[in-house]
Amino acid sequence: MANPLIRNLEQFGALSHAEKAALQAATGMVRDFAPDQDLVRDGDRPRDCKLILEGVACGYKLLGDGRRQIISFHIAGDFIDLQGLLMGAMDHSIGSLTPGRMAVVSHATMLDLTETSPRIARALWRTTLLDAAVFRQWIVGLGRRSAYARIAHLLCELCVRLKAVGLSQDGSYDLPVTQAELADALGLSTVHVNRTLQALRRHSLIMLRGGKLTIADWEGLKAAGEFDPHYLVAGRKNDANGRSGWLPSGPEPSGVSPEL
Amino acid sequence: MANPLIRNLEQFGALSHAEKAALQAATGMVRDFAPDQDLVRDGDRPRDCKLILEGVACGYKLLGDGRRQIISFHIAGDFIDLQGLLMGAMDHSIGSLTPGRMAVVSHATMLDLTETSPRIARALWRTTLLDAAVFRQWIVGLGRRSAYARIAHLLCELCVRLKAVGLSQDGSYDLPVTQAELADALGLSTVHVNRTLQALRRHSLIMLRGGKLTIADWEGLKAAGEFDPHYLVAGRKNDANGRSGWLPSGPEPSGVSPEL
DNA sequence: CGCACAATTGAAGCAGCTCAAAATAAGTGG
DNA sequence: CCACTTATTTTGAGCTGCTTCAATTGTGCG
Numbered sequence: 001m002a003n004p005l006i007r008n009l010e011q012f013g014a015l016s017h018a019e020k021a022a023l024q025a026a027t028g029m030v031r032d033f034a035p036d037q038d039l040v041r042d043g044d045r046p047r048d049c050k051l052i053l054e055g056v057a058c059g060y061k062l063l064g065d066g067r068r069q070i071i072s073f074h075i076a077g078d079f080i081d082l083q084g085l086l087m088g089a090m091d092h093s094i095g096s097l098t099p100g101r102m103a104v105v106s107h108a109t110m111l112d113l114t115e116t117s118p119r120i121a122r123a124l125w126r127t128t129l130l131d132a133a134v135f136r137q138w139i140v141g142l143g144r145r146s147a148y149a150r151i152a153h154l155l156c157e158l159c160v161r162l163k164a165v166g167l168s169q170d171g172s173y174d175l176p177v178t179q180a181e182l183a184d185a186l187g188l189s190t191v192h193v194n195r196t197l198q199a200l201r202r203h204s205l206i207m208l209r210g211g212k213l214t215i216a217d218w219e220g221l222k223a224a225g226e227f228d229p230h231y232l233v234a235g236r237k238n239d240a241n242g243r244s245g246w247l248p249s250g251p252e253p254s255g256v257s258p259e260l
Numbered sequence: 261m262a263n264p265l266i267r268n269l270e271q272f273g274a275l276s277h278a279e280k281a282a283l284q285a286a287t288g289m290v291r292d293f294a295p296d297q298d299l300v301r302d303g304d305r306p307r308d309c310k311l312i313l314e315g316v317a318c319g320y321k322l323l324g325d326g327r328r329q330i331i332s333f334h335i336a337g338d339f340i341d342l343q344g345l346l347m348g349a350m351d352h353s354i355g356s357l358t359p360g361r362m363a364v365v366s367h368a369t370m371l372d373l374t375e376t377s378p379r380i381a382r383a384l385w386r387t388t389l390l391d392a393a394v395f396r397q398w399i400v401g402l403g404r405r406s407a408y409a410r411i412a413h414l415l416c417e418l419c420v421r422l423k424a425v426g427l428s429q430d431g432s433y434d435l436p437v438t439q440a441e442l443a444d445a446l447g448l449s450t451v452h453v454n455r456t457l458q459a460l461r462r463h464s465l466i467m468l469r470g471g472k473l474t475i476a477d478w479e480g481l482k483a484a485g486e487f488d489p490h491y492l493v494a495g496r497k498n499d500a501n502g503r504s505g506w507l508p509s510g511p512e513p514s515g516v517s518p519e520l
Numbered sequence: 521c522g523c524a525c526a527a528t529t530g531a532a533g534c535a536g537c538t539c540a541a542a543a544t545a546a547g548t549g550g
Numbered sequence: 551c552c553a554c555t556t557a558t559t560t561t562g563a564g565c566t567g568c569t570t571c572a573a574t575t576g577t578g579c580g
Contacts, residue, residue: 012346061400064486069403071396083393086272086386091393091491115378122374125385126346132388133343133351135395136331140321142402143329143447147568178526187403189569194528210577226324231351407536438558452536454560470545521580528575537566544559550552 003027004077004165005051005103009123011164019117026113027051027103033096039080040094046084048106052076055100056176060184061092070185072134073097073158073177076165082128085110098176133231142187145226147196150186152225155206159215160229171215175208200224263287264337264425265311265363269383271424279377286373287311287363293356299340300354306344308366312336315360316436320444321352330445332394333357333418333437336425342388345370358436393491402447405486407456410446412485415466419475420489431475435468460484 006023009015015023030053033039039057040046052074059071059080071092074080080094085107114121137157141150158175162168177185183193200206205221207214215221222228266283269275275283290313293299299317300306312334319331319340331352334340340354345367374381397417401410418435422428437445443453460466465481467474475481482488 059396061396063400063404067404069400071399083389086382087389087393089490092396114382118375118378118381121378121381121385122346125381125388128385128388128392129343129347132392132395133347135392135399136319136321136352138399139331139395139402140323140329142399143444144323144327179528180526184403190526191528191570192568194526195568198528230349439560440558449537450558451538451560454558455536458560523580524578526575526577529573531572532570534569535567538564540562542559542561544557546555546557548553548555550554 004053007165008077008127009120012123012126013119015117015119015123019120022113022117023120026105026109029104030101031104032101033099035096035098037096038093039096039102040084040090042090042093044084044090045088046081046090046107048104049082049085049110050080050094051103051105052078052080053101053103055096055098055102057094057096057100058181058185059092059094068184069187070181071138072131073185075161075167079124079127082124097181130232137231147186147188147192148199149225150188151182151193151196151200152205152221153227154182154186154225155213155215156222156225156227156229157232160232164232171218173213174211175213176211264313267425268337268387269380272383272386273379275377275379275383279380282373282377283380286365286369289364290361291364292361293359295356295358297356298353299356299362300344300350302350302353304344304350305348306341306350306367308364309342309345309370310340310354311363311365312338312340313361313363315356315358315362317354317356317360318441318445319352319354328444329447330441331398332391333445335421335427339384339387342384357441390492397491407446407448407452408459409485410448411442411453411456411460412465412481413487414442414446414485415473415475416482416485416487416489417492420492424492431478433473434471435473436471 003020003024005027006015006020009023033055039050042061054076057074057080059074060068061071062068074094080102081090084090114124134157137153141153145153155175159168159171159173162173167173179193179197180190182188183190186193188196197206197208200221201208203220203224205215205217205224207216263280263284265287266275266280269283293315299310302321314336317334317340319334320328321331322328334354340362341350344350374384394417397413401413405413415435419428419431419433422433427433439453439457440450442448443450446453448456457466457468460481461468463480463484465475465477465484467476
């Protein structure tokens with residue numbers, strides 16, 4: 001299997017042999033992590049960038065009263081603290097949800113890579129732009145979507161992202177996330193997440209059991225969450241219009257540019 | 261007055277004479293815009309990047325039922341469609357809220373700038389990281405904060421950002437935003453925004469009249485919104501720990517690293 | 521087998537919503 | 551500068567999606 005970082009960055013355009021070699025060398029230092037552990041903490045000034053190779057983590061912030069909001073989920077190929085490279089301090093924490101492994105790349109190496117190769121710099125910048133696009137969707141969901149639509153949207157998003165790194169087949173994937181964590185991500189209470197999941201099951205949109213999620217009705221789930229995967233693939237090479245077999249399954253809907 | 265772009269990018273570290281000259285030259289092409297006009301539209305594939313020089317704009321997404329969620333506010337010095345440079349298509353729209361002027365920089369020029377100067381590339385990347393940090397705060401607010409705290413936080417954020425570009429003095433600034441627009445930004449109804457603003461006034465935290473906002477009690481408003489400005493200034497030069505007179509007024513609270 | 525955590529259920533409460541209308545403010549043409 | 555029109559702010563009142571509190575029922579695992 002190719003280096004997850006290289007695969008990730010090459011989504012946007014090929015890299016030269018030398019560039020790939022440099023990235024390969026940079027990600028040589030690997031570290032394991034346990035579940036439910038902080039990988040980076042709010043306020044930290046990391047001295048390196050960490051890239052998930054295996055496992056799942058989430059970004060989160062704690063509020064004054066101890067409640068928390070989960071900001072993002074991170075899977076293989078994701079840098080979790082690029083912010084530290086250019087911003088100095090972290091404005092949020094990253095916690096592991098499962099055991100896993102990450103590559104650790106010193107800031108010096110990162111800066112060197114970006115200085116040497118404008119293409120790598122650009123690809124990294126692009127990952128930040130993609131993060132921002134995901135954040136925008138979360139904002140829309142939290143601000144204006146019902147609990148039902150919010151969950152549906154998140155499950156769609158995860159499916160597409162996991163599929164892109166080979167961790168989802170046939171609309172089925174591991175969801176190593178408790179309902180309490182889902183609630184923190186979706187801005188809901190645990191109780192309501194539970195009831196809403198039941199509704200999604202009752203409507204035969206999903207099956208969920210023992211951390212394994214199966215999307216039973218992709219089109220239905222997409223519709224329920226008003227999910228449009230364009231935002232996840234913009235800028236990719238070899239699918240100028242955002243469709244070329246990366247979808248979980250089934251044909252695209254007719255409209256070429258569905259207005260959100 | 262210095263070029264807003266140069267001022268913006270130099271927050272993070274000085275640029276060379278040549279770099280500043282290149283940026284100055286790049287922002288030569290200027291265009292006016294009217295209020296309530298789309299500057300960029302969801303799905304567009306812009307051929308240039310637009311930088312606000314004067315006026316206020318907002319990013320937004322429309323939902324299927326016509327409701328909308330405002331994603332971001334843009335002020336002088338902000339690029340509004342950097343996304344278009346590397347991602348191709350826009351995943352949201354940008355609308356003007358006031359009349360204003362913007363600089364238009366072709367993608368070719370942008371790419372050239374970033375290729376020629378790693379420092380400019382890095383500074384631009386950093387603005388995207390900053391955008392992402394702001395998004396994270398919005399997510400926390402929408403997900404977990406009360407209407408009251410949400411509004412307070414937004415007003416604090418705007419104050420700090422406007423102050424940074426010289427558009428706020430003494431905790432007072434123009435807020436050319438209707439309550440309906442605030443509602444769309446905060447994920448609330450117009451009615452509730454109105455009532456909550458009244459509460460903020462009743463508690464003497466703010467004064468608001470005719471589009472002019474005055475923060476009457478900065479510490480109180482900060483506390484109400486659990487606002488911690490660190491996320492807006494991380495990585496800035498000349499204030500490693502995020503305090504050096506850029507605050508609206510009054511001393512910093514005692515704790516150095518207030519846990520959010 | 522039994523602990524500890526996760527999922528589920530029930531019931532009451534409330535923050536914020538919707539609907540509807542009145543009161544201001546902000547244009548706009550004459 | 552006024553009369554008229556339109557947008558924004560404000561108020562009232564009933565409604566509901568989601569929360570909170572409090573158990574109960576799985577379920578993975580040492």
